[in-house]
Amino acid sequence: MSARARFQxxxxxxxxxxxxxxxxxxxxxxxxxxxxxxxxxxxxxLNTDLSLSSFTFLKVLHDISGLISPxxxxxxxxxxxxxxxxxxxxxxxxxxxxIGGRFGTSVLSYFLFLKWLLKFNLFSLIVNFCFITIPxxxxxxxxxxxxxxxxxxxxxxxxxxxxxxxxxxGYNGEVIVSKPAYNMQLAYFFTVAAYLVLCGVSLIYSMSxxxxxxxxxxxxxxxxxxxxxxxxxxxxxxNAKAIQYNKNNLAIQLKVHTCSCLLHLSLxxxxxxxxxxxxxxxxxxxxxxxxxxxxxxxxNHDPSDLGAEASTLLLPVVVxxxxxxxxxxxxxxxxxxxxxxxxxxxxxxxVRNVILKMSILGILCFYWLxxxxxxxxVGCWESFVGQSVYRLLIIDFIFCxxxxxxxxxxxxxxxxxxxxxxxxxEFDIARNVLDLIYAQTLAWIGIYFSPLLPVMxxxxxxxxxxxxxISLSMNCxxxxxxxxAAQIQTVFIALLFFPSFVGALSMVAFTVWSLKPSGQxxxxxxxDTPFHIxxxxxxxxxxxxxxxxxxxxxxxxxxxxxxxxxxxLVITYFLWQITQGRKQLIKTLREGIVNVSAEIVRTSx
Amino acid sequence: MxxxxxxxxxxxxxxxxxxxxxxxQEILMAHKIFSELQDRENGPYSSRVSMEKIHxxxxxxxxxxxxxxxxxxxxxDMKDGSLSFEDFLDLLSAFSDSATLEIKSHYAFRIFDFDxxxxxxxxxxxxxxxxxxxxxxxxxxxxxxxxxxxxxxLEESDIDKDGTVNLSEFQxxxxxxxxxxxSFKIVL
Numbered sequence: 001m002s003a004r005a006r007f008q009x010x011x012x013x014x015x016x017x018x019x020x021x022x023x024x025x026x027x028x029x030x031x032x033x034x035x036x037x038x039x040x041x042x043x044x045x046l047n048t049d050l051s052l053s054s055f056t057f058l059k060v061l062h063d064i065s066g067l068i069s070p071x072x073x074x075x076x077x078x079x080x081x082x083x084x085x086x087x088x089x090x091x092x093x094x095x096x097x098x099i100g101g102r103f104g105t106s107v108l109s110y111f112l113f114l115k116w117l118l119k120f121n122l123f124s125l126i127v128n129f130c131f132i133t134i135p136x137x138x139x140x141x142x143x144x145x146x147x148x149x150x151x152x153x154x155x156x157x158x159x160x161x162x163x164x165x166x167x168x169x170g171y172n173g174e175v176i177v178s179k180p181a182y183n184m185q186l187a188y189f190f191t192v193a194a195y196l197v198l199c200g201v202s203l204i205y206s207m208s209x210x211x212x213x214x215x216x217x218x219x220x221x222x223x224x225x226x227x228x229x230x231x232x233x234x235x236x237x238x239n240a241k242a243i244q245y246n247k248n249n250l251a252i253q254l255k256v257h258t259c260s261c262l263l264h265l266s267l268x269x270x271x272x273x274x275x276x277x278x279x280x281x282x283x284x285x286x287x288x289x290x291x292x293x294x295x296x297x298x299x300n301h302d303p304s305d306l307g308a309e310a311s312t313l314l315l316p317v318v319v320x321x322x323x324x325x326x327x328x329x330x331x332x333x334x335x336x337x338x339x340x341x342x343x344x345x346x347x348x349x350x351v352r353n354v355i356l357k358m359s360i361l362g363i364l365c366f367y368w369l370x371x372x373x374x375x376x377x378v379g380c381w382e383s384f385v386g387q388s389v390y391r392l393l394i395i396d397f398i399f400c401x402x403x404x405x406x407x408x409x410x411x412x413x414x415x416x417x418x419x420x421x422x423x424x425x426e427f428d429i430a431r432n433v434l435d436l437i438y439a440q441t442l443a444w445i446g447i448y449f450s451p452l453l454p455v456m457x458x459x460x461x462x463x464x465x466x467x468x469x470i471s472l473s474m475n476c477x478x479x480x481x482x483x484x485a486a487q488i489q490t491v492f493i494a495l496l497f498f499p500s501f502v503g504a505l506s507m508v509a510f511t512v513w514s515l516k517p518s519g520q521x522x523x524x525x526x527x528d529t530p531f532h533i534x535x536x537x538x539x540x541x542x543x544x545x546x547x548x549x550x551x552x553x554x555x556x557x558x559x560x561x562x563x564x565x566x567x568x569l570v571i572t573y574f575l576w577q578i579t580q581g582r583k584q585l586i587k588t589l590r591e592g593i594v595n596v597s598a599e600i601v602r603t604s605x
Numbered sequence: 606m607x608x609x610x611x612x613x614x615x616x617x618x619x620x621x622x623x624x625x626x627x628x629x630q631e632i633l634m635a636h637k638i639f640s641e642l643q644d645r646e647n648g649p650y651s652s653r654v655s656m657e658k659i660h661x662x663x664x665x666x667x668x669x670x671x672x673x674x675x676x677x678x679x680x681x682d683m684k685d686g687s688l689s690f691e692d693f694l695d696l697l698s699a700f701s702d703s704a705t706l707e708i709k710s711h712y713a714f715r716i717f718d719f720d721x722x723x724x725x726x727x728x729x730x731x732x733x734x735x736x737x738x739x740x741x742x743x744x745x746x747x748x749x750x751x752x753x754x755x756x757x758x759l760e761e762s763d764i765d766k767d768g769t770v771n772l773s774e775f776q777x778x779x780x781x782x783x784x785x786x787x788s789f790k791i792v793l
């Protein structure tokens with residue numbers, strides 16, 4: 001059969017679905033009728049004495065068959081309407097579709113990432129609220145606010161908020177006497193631990209799924225011209241100018257690039273040195289600012305001194321300024337370099353920004369964990385850390401809004417009216433996603449110190465979604481270097497897991513494991529480390545209780561961990577060997593295909 | 606007089622919903638747009654819309670493959686690329702969100718097959734490259750670059766080494782590119 005005839009056959013079978021509507025209807029009715037007549041003949045063959053009842057049975061069957069055919073149809077229609085109703089319930093579905101259609105899939109990936117982060121924070125909010133906050137509010141209201149509510153609290157988090165359930169200090173570790181006794185200490189510990197473990201599992205799952213889809217299957221000779229040509233054209237972009245940009249970019253990528261000479265190498269080295277130097281400088285600056293004793297704890301002494309309180313905002317403002325300015329400097333630095341591949345440029349800028357942000361966060365965590373707990377003048381050091389995180393998040397949010405206004409709106413005005421050559425600003429996906437990751441890292445760090453912090457994060461993400469969408473429609477154009485959105489998506493998820501979540505988790509783990517909780521406030525007052533409540537709890541359990549047994553003999557014994565590591569290593573080795581074997585199989589099959597087709601050509605001649 | 610916008614009967618709507626990958630809103634929107642295109646035709650009521658009218662749609666206006674798309678989805682006997690309403694629905698269904706990878710790759714292959722012979726040979730690939738890189742002089746590839754590029758592509762995707770890319774090889778390349786499903790999309 002010629003290729004053309006083959007196409008026609010496939011088409012008439014199942015591709016041209018619309019034109020086969022009449023066919024499906026008659027088939028269904030005929031099928032039903034056939035089944036009914038079959039049953040009828042079988043009944044007659046049985047020849048029962050109860051002929052009247054068989055007659056009514058057959059009549060009922062016939063009536064049912066008359067109902068079945070439209071029943072199937074209405075069931076199908078019900079399923080379709082259920083699917084469309086579900087689409088309405090999923091939050092932001094219509095908006096996301098519109099964004100994807102107008103700006104392409106890589107911009108859409110930013111908004112999908114935002115939605116995903118929102119889910120994490122909503123879950124954390126619900127869990128914390130139900131298990132920790134509500135029992136605390138209901139059973140032991142602990143509000144001893146020294147000062148009344150002033151407006152500055154929203155920014156600094158101290159004063160009125162100091163003793164509320166917003167921060168660690170507002171919880172106490174009593175065992176609430178009710179029908180099943182509710183141990184607040186255990187509840188606090190396990191809620192935070194369970195949430196972090198679930199987050200980790202979810203992140204690992206998403207990361208491995210994404211990695212498998214987007215990286216592993218790409219091995220082999222697909223990374224080259226064939227892919228770019230055949231799969232990369234984005235049909236969903238309709239703007240003529242954007243299409244022209246895409247065409248130009250594709251042409252540039254398809255042309256062969258040469259020249260990796262010494263000059264380029266030395267420029268790269270210079271750019272890297274400058275970037276790392278800037279990151280180190282910012283880290284050192286924040287360190288000295290943070291440990292400046294005059295700024296740090298002055299507010300603790302005099303709660304009614306507004307000026308001292310406002311000075312606590314200095315550190316977050318400096319951090320946000322660094323986060324704003326240094327990436328711009330990085331993009332200036334990257335202009336002196338030249339890259340053969342625009343994707344390499346994006347990856348390198350992502351790496352540099354991540355180094356900057358993580359070094360800032362690292363310095364802050366180091367300061368919080370080393371200096372604050374030992375300082376006597378701070379009353380409740382966990383609340384202090386919670387308040388610092390709160391301030392950082394709020395100021396970051398304000399700067400984000402300012403950034404939208406100045407960075408995009410004003411830039412658009414300048415680009416179109418004053419300096420025509422600048423043009424409309426591009427929507428920089430990498431920078432925006434890294435900002436989201438930074439904020440989420442702060443939220444994860446702050447979960448132990450301030451259980452209701454997700455409230456702010458949820459509000460913040462909601463507002464940012466709508467502001468970014470409006471700004472996108474009014475001010476920006478889609479980024480020029482699209483393509484490989486799926487791979488960059490994997491990189492972002494991996495970044496969210498590796499420096500961000502792992503860092504936050506290790507900080508919380510270090511706090512719980514080895515730091516002495518403050519003696520006057522919080523659910524863990526009086527213990528050596530918060531982890532000791534587990535010891536106390538297992539001690540208080542009756543002898544031979546299974547939880548105690550598991551804890552003593554499995555989780556605390558080193559032999560268990562050695563065995564587990566050994567088993568995991570052996571399994572990894574086996575899986576690696578299987579992969580190698582499969583690669584060999586693929587190679588053999590490819591050679592087989594070539595041989596078979598050569599054979600066919602030879603025999604047909 | 607004003608446009609005679611006929612309403613789509615309900616049973617036809619539900620049938621179209623079952624047989625295509627489109628939702629109800631998308632089918633209604635498609636019907637509205639198609640009726641507007643029909644109303645602009647000067648002649649008597651004709652059920653097919655010519656290719657030029659389809660090309661005035663904003664989604665297809667600047668698409669480099671608009672001619673091929675119309676040819677592929679048209680069931681007209683005169684091979685002029687005109688589309689009936691059901692052809693139009695077929696088009697939107699293949700380019701919709703929920704269409705499967707198989708259908709999309711099948712239609713992508715047919716769109717890229719400029720000479721309709723069932724395989725992508727060097728001439729098809731050359732036309733493909735030219736339509737994707739633009740027509741200005743500095744973006745057009747030179748003859749030498751074109752030959753090098755096409756031989757690279759054939760080396761990578763031609764598994765049975767017959768000098769052309771057939772449907773299975775094309776689908777093999779597509780299946781390893783996770784971006785394809787999301788970029789092969791046209792939304793009204």
